[in-house]
Amino acid sequence: MADATPLTGKVSSARANERPQEPFRLVAPLLRAALLIGSGGGFLLAALLTIMQALALPVGSWRSALVQAHGHLQLYGWAALFVMGVSFHFLPRLRGSALPLPRLVPWILGLQVAGLLLRALAQPLLSLTGTGLLWRSALIVSGSSEGLALLLASSEYFLLLWRGPALSTRKAFLSIAPLISLAALSLAAAACLNAINMLQAATQSGLVLQPGDDLNVSLGLFGFLIPFALAVSAQSLPMYAGLEAFPRRILWPLASIYWLGLLLLGLGLGLANGDDPARLTNWPLRFLEGPGLLLIGSVIASFVTIFINMMRRRGRLPAHVAALSPSPEALARAYRRHTAQQEQTYGPFVAIIASAYLWALFSALLLIGNGLTLLGGQALPFSLDAGRHSLAMGFITLLICGIAPRMVPGFSGGQIASPRLVTATLWLGNLASLLRVLPLLLAPSLITLWPASGLFLNLLFGLSGPLGLATVLCLARNLWPALHTKSA
Numbered sequence: 001m002a003d004a005t006p007l008t009g010k011v012s013s014a015r016a017n018e019r020p021q022e023p024f025r026l027v028a029p030l031l032r033a034a035l036l037i038g039s040g041g042g043f044l045l046a047a048l049l050t051i052m053q054a055l056a057l058p059v060g061s062w063r064s065a066l067v068q069a070h071g072h073l074q075l076y077g078w079a080a081l082f083v084m085g086v087s088f089h090f091l092p093r094l095r096g097s098a099l100p101l102p103r104l105v106p107w108i109l110g111l112q113v114a115g116l117l118l119r120a121l122a123q124p125l126l127s128l129t130g131t132g133l134l135w136r137s138a139l140i141v142s143g144s145s146e147g148l149a150l151l152l153a154s155s156e157y158f159l160l161l162w163r164g165p166a167l168s169t170r171k172a173f174l175s176i177a178p179l180i181s182l183a184a185l186s187l188a189a190a191a192c193l194n195a196i197n198m199l200q201a202a203t204q205s206g207l208v209l210q211p212g213d214d215l216n217v218s219l220g221l222f223g224f225l226i227p228f229a230l231a232v233s234a235q236s237l238p239m240y241a242g243l244e245a246f247p248r249r250i251l252w253p254l255a256s257i258y259w260l261g262l263l264l265l266g267l268g269l270g271l272a273n274g275d276d277p278a279r280l281t282n283w284p285l286r287f288l289e290g291p292g293l294l295l296i297g298s299v300i301a302s303f304v305t306i307f308i309n310m311m312r313r314r315g316r317l318p319a320h321v322a323a324l325s326p327s328p329e330a331l332a333r334a335y336r337r338h339t340a341q342q343e344q345t346y347g348p349f350v351a352i353i354a355s356a357y358l359w360a361l362f363s364a365l366l367l368i369g370n371g372l373t374l375l376g377g378q379a380l381p382f383s384l385d386a387g388r389h390s391l392a393m394g395f396i397t398l399l400i401c402g403i404a405p406r407m408v409p410g411f412s413g414g415q416i417a418s419p420r421l422v423t424a425t426l427w428l429g430n431l432a433s434l435l436r437v438l439p440l441l442l443a444p445s446l447i448t449l450w451p452a453s454g455l456f457l458n459l460l461f462g463l464s465g466p467l468g469l470a471t472v473l474c475l476a477r478n479l480w481p482a483l484h485t486k487s488a
Helices: 004-017 028-054 061-095 104-129 133-162 171-203 210-241 248-272 283-312 319-324 328-346 349-375 385-412 419-449 453-483
Strands: none
Touching (some): 028 104, 061 171, 061 210, 061 385, 104 133, 133 171, 210 283, 210 385, 283 349, 328 385, 349 385, 349 419, 385 419, 419 453
């Protein structure tokens, strides 16, 4: 008994020294910045670029530089900052410990936004003028600023994995730990690669070489955004959308396969040296990138199939819950009433999430098809960009548009502006995705059969940009009140 008091005192002291969870106002600026960059940067540039293509305006190398800057803004500005904001608030609570280095969050935001804005301005201007020490210096500073920001962000995730209660006691976090670690590692790799890309672009005409740009896009999309989308969906979506729990036992096997697929894809992109996939003699495309796309697509398809099956049962009381209730019928009615009230308050957010998963399934089938085609040594029937746009706009953007109106008010204690804006994002986002992807898929075969169809396809593609901009503007307007509450 003599040893019990000191031990109890140590435990009490340790608990007293534990930091409380950080308030939502710490991460709210990340979400605001993501919405502003999306509406005033990435999606605005997309609207301008698609309209230019629809009108067949004369372009030069500056347009290619603008396309690269736009894609980077979308992945590492709009989407990545939003994911960081949500994950810095959500993951520590799932982990059972406070965010390791909360003081870094404002630095991450400032450095990342500064780097993104410098690149968006300097890259097309350097390509347009061909000279200028100012623009070259700005690109180098941009790469360094972003590199430091992304390394700091990845360190938050790594420390979160390392610190806190034993992972064996945090089974929900443990089940998605491989996906979180993959996202953190990809973010660190992207930080280094982007700095190298900006140094290379600054010493030449402002354009990033194709292998470096392709790998940077893949690290952002396949390495960071999709693993986080799958991880957060598996752990938070059942709670917010009223679904049964995601089966945890399959998360580690699927994550391991995804790890391997991303490794093969990265090696293939690097060793292929930017060659056209139509060059069948390029072995990295066939035996590395092909299997990588096949594995990644298969994992995404497996995840989405489970999610869609879970959503089909939404509104029905889970069997294990009904078995514990003395009055299952009354509980089932109350459950259906609660589900209906959720839709009245937050709009058709579940429908947006469901459409995002359908786009993810479609994207996965495209990836699987491309992987099998490359592995078989055949020429690709359509551009790899179709799958990327389908994932970035159809899956990631729509998933954010679906989860955010329900999740962010829960974080901040505020309210969205109107459930009607959620309905607007449902239609605008899906139409923008359709008009973005459909021309890329149809162009190779349709132009061969009907040469005049090129003008029609360009018109459809041109409409996708303004519709995408309208989507994110609706989301920003809807979330802004919830991001400006006292707790935020």
